[in-house]
Amino acid sequence: LAKTTQPISMDSYEGQEVNITCSHNNIATNDYITWYQQFPSQGPRFIIQGYKTKVKNEVASLFIPADRKSSTLSLPRVSLSDTAVYYCLAFLGGIYNQGGKLIFGQGTELSVKP
Amino acid sequence: DADVTQTPRNRITKTGKRIMLECSQTKGHDRMYWYRQDPGLGLRLIYYSFDVKDINKGEISDGYSVSRQAQAKFSLSLESAIPNQTALYFCATSSSGTWDTDTQYFGPGTRLTVL
Numbered sequence: 001l002a003k004t005t006q007p008i009s010m011d012s013y014e015g016q017e018v019n020i021t022c023s024h025n026n027i028a029t030n031d032y033i034t035w036y037q038q039f040p041s042q043g044p045r046f047i048i049q050g051y052k053t054k055v056k057n058e059v060a061s062l063f064i065p066a067d068r069k070s071s072t073l074s075l076p077r078v079s080l081s082d083t084a085v086y087y088c089l090a091f092l093g094g095i096y097n098q099g100g101k102l103i104f105g106q107g108t109e110l111s112v113k114p
Numbered sequence: 115d116a117d118v119t120q121t122p123r124n125r126i127t128k129t130g131k132r133i134m135l136e137c138s139q140t141k142g143h144d145r146m147y148w149y150r151q152d153p154g155l156g157l158r159l160i161y162y163s164f165d166v167k168d169i170n171k172g173e174i175s176d177g178y179s180v181s182r183q184a185q186a187k188f189s190l191s192l193e194s195a196i197p198n199q200t201a202l203y204f205c206a207t208s209s210s211g212t213w214d215t216d217t218q219y220f221g222p223g224t225r226l227t228v229l
Contacts, residue, residue: 008154034217043118043204043220044157087156102172104149106156 004088004105011111018075020108022088025069033064033071034089038107044087048073075110083112117141118221120205126227133192135224137205146188147206147218148172148180150199157204163188195228202226 005023012018024033032051036044048055050062050071061074075082088105118139127133137146148160149172159172161180169180177199181189192199202225206218 036218041223043206043223044218045220046217049217102159102162104157104159106154 004090004103006086006088006105006108008106009109009111011113012078013113014079015077018078018082018110018112020073020075020086020110021070022073022090022105023070024088024090024103024105027068027090031090033062033068035060035062035071035073036087036089036104038085038087047086078110078112080112080114083110085109118205118207118219120203120221120224122224123222124225126229127195128229129196131195131228133195133226135190135203135205135226137188137190137221139186139205139207139219139221141207141209141219142185143207143209143219144185145208146182147208148178148188148190149204149206150174151202151204151223160190160203192226192228195226197228200226200228 010020032049034049035047037047038044048057048060048062050064052064052068055062063072071088073086085107087107090103121136144165147162149157150160151157158174160174160178161172163169163182166182166185169182179191179193188205202223204223205221208218
């Protein structure tokens, strides 16, 4: 069964680094992993995307091990405004239109405290 | 994202009623998606469309139908609403390209309550 798994919630303090890991043990060979951020009463918003090793942009880093069965979103020096739900997204189970599915993780609720 | 709009934003209806949720986008994207979000379950894909003539079922299409009236418009219908379809519904769009590298842009959501 295609599935992605994330921790349900995490707590942190301002200025700390936060790492959120998503497991996706059935990811297709050529598929990317994407992370989204969602604030209350809003739609999800793209954060970062990667295929393997490490990707970095102005807001986050993404680490993907060689086996690609998991990925870790890293948020450096979080602030109160980073309090949100974070979702990983992967295309699992095979090739598009041949049984593959677009699967969101259940989301990780990050709470950043002063 | 203001480029993706959904109407209505909130809707309360009764069991058995037919409901249509509408999505419009000004991003010029070919691909459009409908998701539902339930507490603790994240987002689940209902239907997606890669162009006007392409409609595909997602993970949870039973009880739903869609219509792609134009490149910019994608509607979701509940033919006979039931209480367990109470959820937050999101429309999203993405540009053509590799399926798995698309960045999706989400609308603000429609909160649907079925009594």
